[in-house]
Amino acid sequence: PPGQQCRGPHDPRAPAAPEPAGCRPLGGRRMSLLPPGARGRPGAARSVPLPGGRPPGLVAASGALLHRGHKAERSAGPVRQRVQHAGMADWIGRWEEVFAGRAVLLAGHAFAQRATNGSNFHVMYGTAGEADPTQWRARTDASHEFSVHLAAERLQPFSRAHSVLIMRRGSLPLLNVRRWFALRDAVLDLVDRAHVDLVAVAWGPQGKALVTDLACRGVQAIDVGRxxxxxxxGELLRSSRGPP
Known part of the structure; x- marks a missing residue:
């Protein structure tokens, strides 16, 4: 207005520019796919729009430590463990809300690392020197075995879900998908026949394409990653190794 000093775009007093339409996640904040404490590691920046609430890790128990900066790093070990446990419980609890009351179809191989001693690299690229194609089947079988247990016992984060369904053993390959459209159609058929409310996908790079395709067809889907x-x-690896 006339007589008022102009402010440049970098002036801290200048009003913030309006956020473009479509940039704000529907329903509230964004939440990390990884647990508290893992967000600083490479690859931890992935996030998905989820219902409102505080960001993971910003729980009451850890609020005091968050304002001390580097002093929090020197806190006592037991105190830090309690804070991390509280943050993890809050993070899992928010994922429980996502699946609460819904019929969930779990697609992919969320526990393939069980057969590679926890190595995600060997899941994605195989083991150096191995030429036996059965190595891929071993990874999918190991994942399917615990997925059945997860669905039957309604383990976290599905304890409040209406139901949890999984695909039959061998329905989805681990990688190198050449029949992608046929597999996509198989998932769509399951959604129609079983009245699935939400498809939770843990299927590597091809899982992202599947989630996008399903969403474009009006099917609620989410890439849960790791x-x-x-x-x-961690519990799976400890149980497979046995007592020290």
């Missing part, structure tokens, strides 16, 4: 492995992977 969510299930982050929750249960």
């Amino acid at each position: 969510l299930l492995w982050s929750i249960h992977g």
Whole structure:
């Protein structure tokens, strides 16, 4: 207006530019796919729009430590463990809300790392020197075995879900999908026949394409990435190794 000083775009007093339409996640904040403490590691920046609430890790128990900066790093070990446990519980609880009351179809191989001693690299690229194609089947079988247990016992983060369905053993290959459209159609058929509310996909790079395709067809789908492995992977590896 006349007589008022102009402010440049970098002036901190200048009003913030309006956010473009479509940039704000529907329903609230964005939440990390990885547990608290893992967000600083490479590949931890992936996030998905989820219902409102505080970001993961910003729980009451850890609020005091968040304002101390580097002093939090020197906090006592037991205190830090309690804070991390509280943050993990809050993070899992928010994922429970996502699946609460819904019929969920779990597609993919969320626990393939069980057959590679926790190595995600060997899941994605195989083991150096191995030429036996059965190595891929071993990974999918290991994942399917625990997926059946997860669905039957309604383990976290599906304890509040209406139901959890999984595809039959061998329905989806691990990688190198050449029959992608046929597999996509098989998932769509399951959604129609079983009245699935939400498809949770943990299927590597091709899983992202599947989620996008399903969403464009009006099917609710979400790429959960390594969510299930982050929750249960450590326990699975400890149980497979046995007592020291």
